[in-house]
Amino acid sequence: MSSVEIHQMRDCPTSAQMGAIETSAMKDGVTTGAEMMRRAGRALARAALEASGAGPGDRALVLCGPGNNGGDGYVAASALREAGLDVQVSALGDPRNLRGDAALFVEEWGEAIAPLDPEALGQGPRPALMIDAVFGTGLSRPVPDVLPKAFAAIRSAPGAGPLTIVAADIPSGIQSDTGALLAPGGAEEVLAADLTIAFHAAKPGHFLEQGPALCGTLEIASIGLSQDDRTPPLTEPHEGDITRLVAPGAAEAAKWLAGWARPEPGGHKFSRGHVLVLGGGPGKGGAARMAARAALRTGAGLVTLGVPADAITENAARLDAIMLSVVETADDLGGMLEDDRLSALVLGPGLGIGERTRAMVRVSLDARRATILDADALTSFADHPEELFDRLHEDAILTPHEGEFARLFPDLGLKSRDMSKIDAARRAADRAGCVILLKGAATIVASPGGAASLHPGLYERDTRWLATAGAGDTLCGILAGLAAHAPDGRLHGAAECATSIHAEAARSFGPGLIAEDIPDRIPDLYRAHGL
Ligand SMILES: NC(=O)C1=CN([C@@H]2O[C@H](COP(=O)(O)OP(=O)(O)OC[C@H]3O[C@@H](n4cnc5c(N)ncnc54)[C@H](O)[C@@H]3O)[C@@H](O)[C@H]2O)[C@@H](O)CC1
Ligand SMILES: [K+]
Numbered sequence: 180m181s182s183v184e185i186h187q188m189r190d191c192p193t194s195a196q197m198g199a200i201e202t203s204a205m206k207d208g209v210t211t212g213a214e215m216m217r218r219a220g221r222a223l224a225r226a227a228l229e230a231s232g233a234g235p236g237d238r239a240l241v242l243c244g245p246g247n248n249g250g251d252g253y254v255a256a257s258a259l260r261e262a263g264l265d266v267q268v269s270a271l272g273d274p275r276n277l278r279g280d281a282a283l284f285v286e287e288w289g290e291a292i293a294p295l296d297p298e299a300l301g302q303g304p305r306p307a308l309m310i311d312a313v314f315g316t317g318l319s320r321p322v323p324d325v326l327p328k329a330f331a332a333i334r335s336a337p338g339a340g341p342l343t344i345v346a347a348d349i350p351s352g353i354q355s356d357t358g359a360l361l362a363p364g365g366a367e368e369v370l371a372a373d374l375t376i377a378f379h380a381a382k383p384g385h386f387l388e389q390g391p392a393l394c395g396t397l398e399i400a401s402i403g404l405s406q407d408d409r410t411p412p413l414t415e416p417h418e419g420d421i422t423r424l425v426a427p428g429a430a431e432a433a434k435w436l437a438g439w440a441r442p443e444p445g446g447h448k449f450s451r452g453h454v455l456v457l458g459g460g461p462g463k464g465g466a467a468r469m470a471a472r473a474a475l476r477t478g479a480g481l482v483t484l485g486v487p488a489d490a491i492t493e494n495a496a497r498l499d500a501i502m503l504s505v506v507e508t509a510d511d512l513g514g515m516l517e518d519d520r521l522s523a524l525v526l527g528p529g530l531g532i533g534e535r536t537r538a539m540v541r542v543s544l545d546a547r548r549a550t551i552l553d554a555d556a557l558t559s560f561a562d563h564p565e566e567l568f569d570r571l572h573e574d575a576i577l578t579p580h581e582g583e584f585a586r587l588f589p590d591l592g593l594k595s596r597d598m599s600k601i602d603a604a605r606r607a608a609d610r611a612g613c614v615i616l617l618k619g620a621a622t623i624v625a626s627p628g629g630a631a632s633l634h635p636g637l638y639e640r641d642t643r644w645l646a647t648a649g650a651g652d653t654l655c656g657i658l659a660g661l662a663a664h665a666p667d668g669r670l671h672g673a674a675e676c677a678t679s680i681h682a683e684a685a686r687s688f689g690p691g692l693i694a695e696d697i698p699d700r701i702p703d704l705y706r707a708h709g710l
Contacts, residue, residue: 346376523548564587657698
């Protein structure tokens with residue numbers, strides 16, 4: 180199978196965009212619908228044979244739906260038959276109603292097609308492999324109850340060996356644009372695949388909400404559509420509204436990191452940027468110190484921590500290369516910002532919630548530096564988010580987790596949104612007038628105007644060890660370290676790169692990771708990428 184690893188720069192199209200890509204390829208004579216379906220179904224069969232280890236004489240079951248996803252299933256059924264397996268096909272809906280390419284492959288299959296009947300399927304024997312080709316990108320409403328019932332019956336049918344379930348494009352029930360599971364409660368366990376073969380590109384639903392829990396392993400199969408011409412230059416925000424999938428592989432990461440993080444030859448510390456991290460009072464300094472250390476490790480030439488006078492002694496005892504300044508009030512901060520070599524600001528980690536923080540955010544934003552707002556700097560505006568939005572500008576970035584995001588954008592928060600996480604971040608970026616980095620297992624970076632990228636900390640880029648106290652503070656610091664010497668208006672690219680550095684640093688440490696470990700992994704990461 181011509182699969183590619185997911186950590187390459189790729190488009191991550193919605194269902195409508197996927198349709199448009201296919202239509203334009205057919206119009207341009209690149210391929211035909213039947214050819215795409217044939218490639219999809221054959222890739223599916225090959226992957227299923229490989230994943231299950233099944234061979235001639237083994238039983239295979241193919242569940243086919245009422246659309247083109249079902250068409251892929253009929254191709255796979257014929258291919259598995261050709262490979263010598265004992266294949267049964269079971270269909271949701273009447274296969275005689277299928278039109279176009281799918282109908283062609285029903286004819287090619289030419290054998291019996293049983294209705295999707297849980298009782299009959301539960302009698303066994305359980306197959307060695309099953310292909311789920313019921314719904315793909317066309318799922319538009321909750322799946323009928325018969326589907327999870329059929330999956331449950333097949334799983335518990337009598338049989339000797341294990342069952343491998345392979346999903347065509349996306350597990351049936353997962354909405355391809357949002358990752359939401361459109362199925363009755365409790366269906367997630369029965370509908371889960373061991374392997375998902377996504378066609379042409381990974382879709383948002385593979386990374387968002389319940390998607391990752393149901394996909395198993397994710398592989399991408401080419402179906403003969405050209406891939407490359409849409410990929411934008413590295414580090415530039417993506418024009419248009421196709422989400423960019425950001426998880427660079429080694430070669431791309433090297434170029435990317437060189438562009439963002441490598442010092443200029445003959446430069447000096449000020450040419451590498453000066454980051455100011457603002458911190459809170461005594462006993463509250465850990466988060467800001469971690470952000471500061473991450474900024475320095477990432478490549479800022481200088482980092483200063485600004486804290487109230489009564490927190491100086493404590494911080495001085497913990498810091499060496501990082502400088503300390505007394506910043507009691509917003510006026511003190513305004514004074515410091517007269518030095519225009521201060522190029523990036525971090526406000527939020529451990530800063531405290533309230534008027535002091537709000538005043539410092541106002542002064543920072545008015546100074547028009549690269550300004551990263553996180554944690555307490557966001558929560559301080561929960562009651563009056565418009566006051567924040569009015570001041571934000573294109574050199575500012577908000578880095579909320581879902582909880583902080585919901586405080587600023589209640590209608591776009593996880594519990595109330597009726598759109599994908601990606602579109603929620605896009606809307607928020609438009610409303611706020613700045614870049615939004617919305618954290619999670621899939622992190623979204625969105626800019627006003629629609630550019631959006633998705634960084635998947637999932638599948639082979641699993642970052643589960645990042646779910647630890649203070650990890651977000653180090654992300655702010657990494658971002659500041661890059662933004663400190665990034666050209667104006669390039670925060671989207673800096674945010675993509677920071678998310679990757681953060682994730683890769685965490686992954687390279689692995690089990691037992693705590694936030695303090697993250698900055699100190701960065702030198703190895705840079706060296707490994709030839710910086
Ligand atoms: N040319 C193409 O369009 C190609 C499509 N491909 C496959 O086709 C899929 C998309 O095909 P379609 O757009 O036909 O969509 P699907 O096959 O995913 O499903 C759409 C069909 O299911 C029905 N449906 C949707 N939700 C339902 C529900 N909850 N209950 C009952 N019926 C429901 C719709 O009315 C429609 O008949 C992709 O995921 C991919 O697997 C591939 O074969 C490559 C080529
Ligand atoms: K499917």
